[in-house]
Amino acid sequence: MLAVIQTVENGYEVRFERHLKHSVEKVWSWLTDNAKLAKWFSELSVDDLREGGVIKFDMQDGTFEEMEILELKLHEVLEFTWGEDRVRFELYPEPSGCRLVLKEKLTKVTAHTPRDIAGWDVCLDVIEALLDGRVIESRKDIWQVKYEQYVQAFENITKDYPR
Template identity: 65%
Template sequence: MTDNEKLLKWFSELRVDELREGGVIKFDMQDGTIEELTILDLEMNSILEFTWGEDIVRFELNQESDGCSLVLIEKIKTITNHTPKDLAGWHVCLDVINALLNGNTIEDQKEEWKKWYVKYVQAVSNISEVQN
């Protein structure tokens, strides 16, 4: 998950610059800007946590008897209009990882993102309605 060559396969806009606590992951915004994400927690082969704007993203690998499980946690400070975009993006990333582990690929990731984006817009809208 932190090897840049393999990272290209599931999240091509990310590059690990310094793999250490306090290190940097660079996110290419695809508009000419690069956002630097700070690594908050790192345990090789088990935990990677980093900033994501004002939010925090954490990946956990947990060993199990027949392999391992991957858990993604995003701690969202404030729900915004961008939140469904991020959630759809993470959903597609996890689907891509799953496909790669099974020897497959997801050909049109943008179409997959669009499908999930519509669902997350509705889900976030439902949460916002409950909060109000």
């Protein structure tokens, strides 16, 4: 299921939701432990896990973009800057595990936006598979299908979508 994309004040919000069969604590570790984080988003690393701390994005050219942690509540919320945007993970306990919500607040939609959103969608699939002890054979194939769906979704939601 695709993320929900909504127009909000000063931009757009993309909201993903996954119901996972694992505890909040276990899922949290996949979001904040660098060894686990590297298995689903190898360019990200937590440098300083605290409000005001830093998450680094490896640009793969020897440089790093630093993203500030805006909100941190242990096992509940991790929100950080993402360029001009914001990424927010929320965890909610459920009887059979937890609910993971990922929100990205976009200030504008660009031609690159569907690529990023498809990437987040695949990342969430990979986290779930890793938690369940499964392997996703081809992230690229899954990403390609989702990318095409998100291109259409953004075309439908904004008249300003760059073609």
